[in-house]
Amino acid sequence: MREPLITKDTIANPRTHYGSASASTRRFITQRTTGAINIAFLGMLLFLVIRLAGEERMDVVALVGNPWIGLPLAFLIGIVATHMRNGMRDTLEDYLHGRMYSLVMMLNSLFCLLIAVAGIGAVLKLVFWG
Template identity: 80%
Template sequence: MRDTVITKDIIANPKTHYGNAKASTRHFITQRVTGAINILFLGLLLYLVVRLAGQDRTDMVAVIGSAWIGLPLAVLIAIVAVHMRNGMRDTLEDYLHGRVYSLVMMLNTLFCLVIALAGIGAVLKLVFWG
C-alpha cells in the first residue's frame, strides 16, 4: 500500500480519486432522508408517550398492538436503525482506519441489525399475536 499524503490540492482537484463518489452520495442521501422521516414520525412518538403515560401494561399492549400504531412503529424502528448505523459510520470513519475500521463497521452493522430485529419483532408480535 502506498503512503500518499492527502492535501487540499488533491481533494480540490476533481481528477484525483478520493473515496467512492457513488457510495458517499448514497450515504449522504440516506442520512438526510432517514433524518427527515424520523422528524415526520416524531408526531407518532409524541402521541405514544402522551397516550401511554401512566397506563398499565394492558393498555400499552392494546395501543401498540393496534395495526394503525404498531406497523408504523415497526417501520420507524427500522428507519432509526439505518440512521443510527450511518451516524456511527461517520464517527468511525474519522477515527479508525484499515482492518480495525472494517471490524468495527461490521460490529456496528451487526449491533444495529440486532437492535432493529429485536424491536421490530417485539412490535410485530404485539400487532399480530397480542
C-alpha cells in the same frame, strides 16, 4: 499490503480518488431521507409517549398491538436503525483506518441490525400475536 499514505495534498487534489463517490452520495441521501422521516414520525412518537404515561402494561400492549399504531412504529424502528447506522458510520470514518475500520464498520452494521430486528420483532409480535 500497506495502504497508501493520504495527506492533505492528496485529498485537496481533484485528480485523486478518495472514497467512492456513488456510495457517499447514496449515504448522504439516505441520511437526509431517514432524518426527514424521523421528523415526520416524531408526532406519532410523542403521541405514544404522552398517551402511555402512567398506563398499565395491558393498556400499552393494547395500544401498540393496534395495527394502525404498531405497523408504523415497526417501520419507524427500521428507519431509526438505518439512520443510526449511517450516522455512526460517518463518525467512525473520521477516526479509524485499516483493519480496525473494517472490523468496527462490521460491528456497527451488526449492532444496528440486531437493534432493528429485536425492536421490529417485538412490535410485530404484539400486533399479530398479542
